[in-house]
Structure formats: structure tokens, C-alpha cells
Amino acid sequence: MCRVQLQQLAYFVAVAEVRHFTQAAELLRIAQPSLSKQIRALEAELGASLFSRARGNITLTPAGEALLPTAKRILADVETARLEVQELAGLRRGRVRLGATPSLCAGLLGDVLRRFHDAFPGIRILVEEGGSRDLVRELTRGSLDLALVILPLHGDPPLDTTPILREHLVVASPVEPGARGDRAPAHMPRRAHLRISDLRNRPMVMFRSGYDLREATIGACRAAGFEPRFAVEGGEMDAVLRFVEAGLGIAVVPSMVLAGRPGLRGTPLVLSEAEEDAAARRGQPGPGLQRTIALAHRKDVDLTHAARAFQDTLETFLVEAALAGSLPAGVETLVTGS
Incomplete structure (x- = not known):
């Protein structure tokens, strides 16, 4: 039975990102010996060395390289679950991590975010602007809840997509x-x-x-x-x-x-x-x-209430804007009113 702890994964990710045990300990606000002890315990549990410490240089071993994206995704999913439980407990707060292409960030997204913020002022909105391939990668890693991406997707990422714009x-x-x-x-x-x-x-x-x-x-x-x-x-x-x-x-x-x-x-x-x-x-x-733009999210993770609320807000905005003739030039909605 695997006994890997979330704290150990967090320590591992911190060291992997800064490539220095002392600096990672300072960032985590723990003693460096305690950090090293937890990393050794994680390596013992997994049966593989995660870092190469030759001549004072810290690099990831092949096992460390394989673990890093999975560890990041697990930690991101745990944080999402924590926020979702808080929201269900009636704390009236949450978070939406949204990715969007530069044309959408410069175009209609601002109006959608304004409407969402007015309706849900307690929800934090984190926006990442980037190309579709970058956003797909961040979605798959668990760093985003939703992303507006270009279809078709390259490869076969584990994402659900809903076409919304042409x-x-x-x-x-x-x-x-x-x-x-x-x-x-x-x-x-x-x-x-x-x-x-x-x-x-x-x-x-x-x-x-x-x-x-x-x-x-x-x-x-x-x-x-x-x-x-x-x-x-x-x-x-x-x-x-x-x-x-x-x-x-x-x-x-x-x-x-x-x-x-x-x-x-x-x-x-x-x-x-x-x-x-x-x-x-x-x-x-x-x-x-x-090109066709779709709203995408991971198949294996249910959307949080906040993310579902954003999706509803976006789709309602597009339907109303199309009916009012106020969509930007060259944009057609693929969302139909229910």
C-alpha cells in the first residue's frame, strides 16, 4: 500500500522548481533538514531516487521527471477540491482559473468577465492568456479549470470540448x-x-x-x-x-x-x-x-460550482449578444438558446 503524503509531493515540487534544497525550504518556511527528511521518505516509498545531487547541482532523475507533472496535477486537484468544499459549506467564495487565446482576451472576454464578477463578486478570476496548445497542456496538468481553445485539438488530450464560437x-x-x-x-x-x-x-x-x-x-x-x-x-x-x-x-x-x-x-x-x-x-x-473556438475542461474532473457558473454566464452572454447583434465583427456564436 502506497503511503505517499500530499506534503511530500508539495516538498518535491518545490525542490524540483527551484533546484535547491535550502531555497525550497525557505519558500516553504520549514527547516532544511525536515525538507530533506521528507524527500528521502518519499524516495524510499517510491523505491527510486528523484534528485541527482552530484557536485552540489540538483537535477531531476528520470523518475523525478516522470513524477513531476503527476505531482503538480494531484496538488492542483486537491486545491480545487478544497475550494469546492468551502463553497459548498456556504463560504460564498471560490475560484475560476480560465485560459483564453489572445484574440478573445482582447475582444469579448472582458464583457463576459464583467458580467460574471457582478453576479459572483466573491469568486476570484484567474486568467491565463496563451496559445491553444499551451492552454491544452495547462488544462491537462490541472493548472486551469476551463480554457477557450481552438479546434481541432492536436493529439488526443483527455478533454471535453463544447464549440461556442466561429x-x-x-x-x-x-x-x-x-x-x-x-x-x-x-x-x-x-x-x-x-x-x-x-x-x-x-x-x-x-x-x-x-x-x-x-x-x-x-x-x-x-x-x-x-x-x-x-x-x-x-x-x-x-x-x-x-x-x-x-x-x-x-x-x-x-x-x-x-x-x-x-x-x-x-x-x-x-x-x-x-x-x-x-x-x-x-x-x-x-x-x-x-477557426472554431471551444470551451474545454478535463474529462476526469467535475467542474466546480464556480466554473459551471462561468460557463453558464459565457453561454448566456453569447446568445444574448447574438440576438442583439452586438458580437464583435467576424464572430459567430455556435451556442443556441434553450
Whole structure:
């Protein structure tokens, strides 16, 4: 029978993160000999050394590397359970740890959080902004309760997903100096929409590696038979938009992030000439490049009351905003009212 204690796991994680026994003991506010004793007891229980202490350098052994993500997930789940029990005991407090993509953080998420905070002022809201792959990893580790991620998910993570939004992508380009926001710069085709092939040989501002929009843009360009040309790469959303404003290149972004940026113009994308012809016959752009956003959580952990309340608040907000016609440009809700 395994007798691993939560305290031992917490001590192990602390040492693994700082790679120093004395510093970990100071952070935990315990005596260093007591910390070392608990780590030795944990190693004895597991039958494997967790740290290599050669020449004063603390590194994780293969067994330590294997244990670390599991230990973090266990500690995160215990903390979630503690808060849930407190909430059920009527303490009127709790926590929601939410992950979201940069476009949503810059777009409609603020209004959703405002509504949730007004309804549940005692609930702490912790928001982590990041790319979809990063958020999926944090969800799986137990560091987040909910996350707004891009479908489809890579691999087969143990998550439940509920599609809630469709987000249309546009080509962001700087407006000509002195021109109104409906005029494109001289080097861009002056049409109501663009084909992916129009981006060939255009200098582009590109997001950092691992960013969902980077993968979507490069994939669409390669499907059209060319490699995109990068003028600048490696930025987050705000940096990419600022670089486009400065005239360094164009970028493919969600249309909602252009709100409040009069120096940028967003031109809808169509993927092919056939799609463009069909769009012209309809008198409107085709479906173009788009992505689906889902609300995700772990399959093996029930949502806390606070997290369920946030999900309800988000879905109600999207239904009401769609009925009122107040969703950001280029955003469609996939949530239907009950």
C-alpha cells in the first residue's frame, strides 16, 4: 500500500522548481533538514531516487521527471477540491482559473468577465492568456479549470470540448497615411476580399512558433502552393498588430482584434478563385479562413460550482449578444438558446 503524503509531493515540487534544497525550504518556511527528511521518505516509498545531487547541482532523475507533472496535477486537484468544499459549506467564495487565446482576451472576454464578477463578486478570476496548445497542456496538468481553445485539438488530450464560437480571420494591413479606414495601402489589391494567393511574396508579420495563427497562416499558404515571406516573426498579438501599423508587413488575424485600431484595415480572406467567384455571385465574401473556438475542461474532473457558473454566464452572454447583434465583427456564436 502506497503511503505517499500530499506534503511530500508539495516538498518535491518545490525542490524540483527551484533546484535547491535550502531555497525550497525557505519558500516553504520549514527547516532544511525536515525538507530533506521528507524527500528521502518519499524516495524510499517510491523505491527510486528523484534528485541527482552530484557536485552540489540538483537535477531531476528520470523518475523525478516522470513524477513531476503527476505531482503538480494531484496538488492542483486537491486545491480545487478544497475550494469546492468551502463553497459548498456556504463560504460564498471560490475560484475560476480560465485560459483564453489572445484574440478573445482582447475582444469579448472582458464583457463576459464583467458580467460574471457582478453576479459572483466573491469568486476570484484567474486568467491565463496563451496559445491553444499551451492552454491544452495547462488544462491537462490541472493548472486551469476551463480554457477557450481552438479546434481541432492536436493529439488526443483527455478533454471535453463544447464549440461556442466561429472566428473569421482577415488580412490586417496599415491604412494609407491620411486615408479613411476603408482604403487599403497602395501595395495591396483594392478588392473587398483577398485570396490566399494574394499573400504570395508579401512581407508578413508572423506570430511566434507554437501560435495557432502562425500554423493556420502557413498551412493556408502552403495549400495554395507557396511559402510565406516573413519580414518580422516571433511576436504576441499586441506586438504583431503594432508591427503591422508601423508598415513592416501584413498579418492574418481574427477580425475582432482590429476594433479600436483605426490605423489598421481588415480585409476578408477567401481561400481560392472558385470561392471568390461564388462570393461575387452572392455579392459577399465567401467563408474564407476561419477557426472554431471551444470551451474545454478535463474529462476526469467535475467542474466546480464556480466554473459551471462561468460557463453558464459565457453561454448566456453569447446568445444574448447574438440576438442583439452586438458580437464583435467576424464572430459567430455556435451556442443556441434553450
